[in-house]
Amino acid sequence: xxxxxxxxxxxxxxxxxxxxxxxxxxxxxxxxxxxxxxxxxxxxxxxxxxxxxxxxxxxxxxxxxxxxxxxxxxxxxxxxxxxxxxxxxxxxxxxxxxxxxxxxxxxxxxxxxxxxxxxxxxxxxxxxxxxxxxxxxxxxxxxxxxxxxxxxxxxxxxxxxxxxxxxxxxxxxxxxxxxxxxxxxxxxxxxxxxxxxxxxxxxxxxxxxxxxxxxxxxxxxxxxxxxxxxxxxxxxxxxxxxxxxxx
Amino acid sequence: xxxxxxxxxxxxxxxxxxxxxxxxxxxxxxxxxxxxxxxxxxxxxxxxxxxxxxxxxxxxxxxxxxxxxxxxxxxxxxxxxxxxxxxxxxxxxxxxxxxxxxxxxxxxxxxxxxxxxxxxxxxxxxxxxxxxxxxxxxxxxxxxxxxxxxxxxxxxxxxxxxxxxxxxxxxxxxxxxxxxxxxxxxxxxxxxxxxxxxxxxxxxxxxxxxxxxxxxxxxxxxxxxxxxxxxxxxxxxxxxxxxxxxxxxxxxxxxxxxxxxxxxxxxxxxxxxxxxxxxxxxxxxxxxxxxxxxxxxxxxxxxxxxxxxxxxxxxxxxxxxxxxxxxxxxxxxxxxxxxxxxxxxxxxxxxxxxxxxxxxxxxxxxxxxxxxxxxxxxxxxxxxxxxxxxxxxxxxxxxxxxxxxxxxxxx
Numbered sequence: 218x219x220x221x222x223x224x225x226x227x228x229x230x231x232x233x234x235x236x237x238x239x240x241x242x243x244x245x246x247x248x249x250x251x252x253x254x255x256x257x258x259x260x261x262x263x264x265x266x267x268x269x270x271x272x273x274x275x276x277x278x279x280x281x282x283x284x285x286x287x288x289x290x291x292x293x294x295x296x297x298x299x300x301x302x303x304x305x306x307x308x309x310x311x312x313x314x315x316x317x318x319x320x321x322x323x324x325x326x327x328x329x330x331x332x333x334x335x336x337x338x339x340x341x342x343x344x345x346x347x348x349x350x351x352x353x354x355x356x357x358x359x360x361x362x363x364x365x366x367x368x369x370x371x372x373x374x375x376x377x378x379x380x381x382x383x384x385x386x387x388x389x390x391x392x393x394x395x396x397x398x399x400x401x402x403x404x405x406x407x408x409x410x411x412x413x414x415x416x417x418x419x420x421x422x423x424x425x426x427x428x429x430x431x432x433x434x435x436x437x438x439x440x441x442x443x444x445x446x447x448x449x450x451x452x453x454x455x456x457x458x459x460x461x462x463x464x
Numbered sequence: 465x466x467x468x469x470x471x472x473x474x475x476x477x478x479x480x481x482x483x484x485x486x487x488x489x490x491x492x493x494x495x496x497x498x499x500x501x502x503x504x505x506x507x508x509x510x511x512x513x514x515x516x517x518x519x520x521x522x523x524x525x526x527x528x529x530x531x532x533x534x535x536x537x538x539x540x541x542x543x544x545x546x547x548x549x550x551x552x553x554x555x556x557x558x559x560x561x562x563x564x565x566x567x568x569x570x571x572x573x574x575x576x577x578x579x580x581x582x583x584x585x586x587x588x589x590x591x592x593x594x595x596x597x598x599x600x601x602x603x604x605x606x607x608x609x610x611x612x613x614x615x616x617x618x619x620x621x622x623x624x625x626x627x628x629x630x631x632x633x634x635x636x637x638x639x640x641x642x643x644x645x646x647x648x649x650x651x652x653x654x655x656x657x658x659x660x661x662x663x664x665x666x667x668x669x670x671x672x673x674x675x676x677x678x679x680x681x682x683x684x685x686x687x688x689x690x691x692x693x694x695x696x697x698x699x700x701x702x703x704x705x706x707x708x709x710x711x712x713x714x715x716x717x718x719x720x721x722x723x724x725x726x727x728x729x730x731x732x733x734x735x736x737x738x739x740x741x742x743x744x745x746x747x748x749x750x751x752x753x754x755x756x757x758x759x760x761x762x763x764x765x766x767x768x769x770x771x772x773x774x775x776x777x778x779x780x781x782x783x784x785x786x787x788x789x790x791x792x793x794x795x796x797x798x799x800x801x802x803x804x805x806x807x808x809x810x811x812x813x814x815x816x817x818x819x820x821x822x823x824x825x826x827x828x829x830x831x832x833x834x835x836x837x838x839x840x841x842x843x844x845x846x847x848x849x850x851x852x853x854x855x856x857x858x859x860x861x862x863x864x865x866x867x868x869x870x871x872x873x874x875x
Contacts, residue, residue, distance in 0.1 A: 288869050293788060293868045293869045293872075294869050313793060314792045314793055314794070317787060317790050317792045317793075318790060320787075320788060320789065320790050321789060321790020322790070326788055326789070328872070332781070332785045332788075332872065334782060334785070336477060336481060345786070346789045346790055348467065348470045349467060349470075349786070349791050349792075349795065350790060351465070351466045352466070353466070354466075397790075
């Protein structure tokens with residue numbers, strides 16, 4: 218929260234201060250898509266640093282490149298050029314399977330449409346990252362139950378997603394995102410599919426997680442949602458337009 | 465290991481979640497395997513039967529013939545050439561009988577077809593295989609008596625008009641009556657029944673009980689002795705068989721006045737030759753049928769592939785999610801492979817069981833014999849497994865290659 222705002226004119230994050238490595242250090246990231254003969258520059262020389270424990274909102278209209286930025290920062294996609302350091306590890310050149318491992322270990326995803334497995338119970342959904350992290354069954358269960366307790370859904374552990382309300386589903390998704398103790402919680406429009414009251418509940422939950430020391434990256438186009446974060450990065454046309462702490 | 469278990473679990477849930485689709489897919493595999501197993505079992509049974517019953521009984525028996533009819537199938541030119549061979553006569557038989565030292569039994573044979581009628585009440589049976597024989601046939605052929613006696617040397621010498629009849633002939637002509645001593649009309653002459661053979665099992669739907677044996681001398685007296693006969697020779701032991709064959713050949717060549725460079729103008733046929741021919745024929749049938757049935761399996765495989773492609777498409781988002789949460793390519797690949805292999809293997813096991821049931825039913829209710837070989841079970845399992853892997857590989861690798869970003873975006 219005390220992380221200084223890093224306007225684009227500031228010294229390159231590559232020269233970040235020594236000490237605890239930043240959770241995210243993106244240096245001159247670009248992402249170019251080839252659409253037929255046309256080249257689309259979805260990310261254009263983006264540099265960004267996010268410290269441990271920060272709560273940052275990435276904002277921008279649709280088509281601004283914020284989704285691409287989120288995909289790259291979430292290791293779902295690799296940049297065309299530039300460097301991306303996640304917790305001190307350069308990940309932009311890793312293979313697909315290595316990226317899968319990074320995602321599993323370091324990143325918790327919360328999606329707008331929840332993306333829960335419909336035929337599995339809440340508990341099984343929360344366990345899923347642990348399965349791919351090769352955690353033993355009894356420990357998986359214990360940790361998943363603990364996470365469900367933290368989001369207030371321990372009594373709903375055996376329910377399937379269609380037996381849960383939208384807010385409950387998103388809380389299950391948040392529990393799943395946190396179950397592997399990731400370095401970064403990446404929430405992509407987490408309230409986009411919720412009514413304003415449940416949306417508020419989810420945002421309060423994120424606030425609480427932030428208070429507990431989690432590093433959160435919130436992607437949204439909704440200024441009201443973005444305002445919850447301590448710092449806002451505005452993206453437009455693939456570039457960072459502004460990067461400032463919220464008052 | 466944990467991820468592998470998860471893969472199995474996901475696959476089974478996917479199969480269970482699409483019950484109708486899975487059932488229909490299973491059905492295809494089951495039908496394919498069932499037909500393979502049934503066909504293989506029946507073919508195997510036929511093979512076993514031929515080896516043991518048809519050929520095995522006469523292992524040290526060979527037959528002297530003017531023409532070898534089997535040659536029509538194996539070597540037509542040789543067959544056509546042999547049509548010019550001189551007749552085999554009673555004199556040839558007598559010469560073999562007298563001169564062979566390695567023969568235990570030597571018996572002449574001539575068959576013709578005829579209609580028999582019971583003199584008592586006019587019942588009749590048509591197309592009976594009438595075999596004119598000498599007195600030594602009981603030592604050569606595996607013919608048990610139900611009642612009465614075999615032909616004797618006296619019957620032959622005195623040209624007695626007597627018959628030993630097959631079980632079906634006895635049943636048809638003399639239902640509920642003791643056939644012994646009964647008179648039978650054959651083309652106007654009356655023969656007396658002196659014996660009845662025990663019932664023989666059918667081969668490939670052929671009733672082997674519609675035959676009668678009568679003295680060759682009587683047959684000649686009634687129908688003329690112009691046509692060639694055959695001579696069956698049983699060697700003293702299996703070890704003497706080749707030597708006995710040579711002995712008979714030498715005697716015949718001398719009798720026919722052949723020079724050393726002349727080819728034989730007669731045929732000596734053995735059970736082995738018959739077996740060789742059978743092997744040729746049956747391996748041909750085998751290959752063809754297996755080929756035809758394999759097509760079924762390929763069709764089953766294509767259906768599996770199709771179903772798996774649908775399954776992958778349906779679950780694109782799920783795959784994307786799993787990848788986002790840390791599933792490696794190999795895990796996704798494995799998950800879908802398990803699904804296809806499970807479908808084929810379960811279908812395979814059910815198909816094997818039903819296939820054997822079908823083979824058993826065929827054996828029970830048709831003249832076709834069957835036999836169950838362990839290797840056919842093992843190879844069927846290997847084949848279905850391979851089909852599952854082969855046809856599952858492409859859909860699975862398609863799933864594994866999905867980009868998580870793309871996959872998650874898909875609705």
